[in-house]
Amino acid sequence: MQLAARAEAAGEVPVGAVLIKDGQVLGEGWNLSICRHDPTAHAEIQAIRQAGSALQNYRMPDCTLYVTLEPCAMCAGALVHSRVQRLVFGATDLKAGACGSVVDLVRHPQLNHQLEVQSGVLAEACAAQLSGFFQKRRAEQKALKQQKNSALPAETQPQISTAAQSGDVAS
Numbered sequence: 001m002q003l004a005a006r007a008e009a010a011g012e013v014p015v016g017a018v019l020i021k022d023g024q025v026l027g028e029g030w031n032l033s034i035c036r037h038d039p040t041a042h043a044e045i046q047a048i049r050q051a052g053s054a055l056q057n058y059r060m061p062d063c064t065l066y067v068t069l070e071p072c073a074m075c076a077g078a079l080v081h082s083r084v085q086r087l088v089f090g091a092t093d094l095k096a097g098a099c100g101s102v103v104d105l106v107r108h109p110q111l112n113h114q115l116e117v118q119s120g121v122l123a124e125a126c127a128a129q130l131s132g133f134f135q136k137r138r139a140e141q142k143a144l145k146q147q148k149n150s151a152l153p154a155e156t157q158p159q160i161s162t163a164a165q166s167g168d169v170a171s
């Protein structure tokens, strides 16, 4: 959740992840998709990349990934590829969750690796962090829109008069 707060501070959806082996942090990450212009820059992917570098291995058996929000299909796929043993997450994502909500890729019987999954850990706190962010962002967008609307007549007025002056005369 502290890593998720770093994402929020950067204007990103607050999701944070850590990858642990034998009680040691091998990788950590927070959502950076907007800042990096990168749809793959999710917290889990950052944590997995860092852990791969730390282990010098693209497989991560005996590792646990903790994340504040249920992973999406992309991250769930990366967890299967990395052979992470266990996934622990907080809030469920009913719209995009790929670990039980929309689909379950991390426990799919036809894939060649299944993770142990523990969901709902600090779920309320994680969900509150996310919904607080979206509430704040909606309020900011609304305020911005109102500011734009109230500024609109003053801005459009000179443009209209300029167009009328040059319009008929020129053509």
Ligand code: ZN
Pocket (backbone or CB within 6 Å): 042, 044, 071, 072, 073, 074, 075, 076
């Ligand atoms: Zn993801």
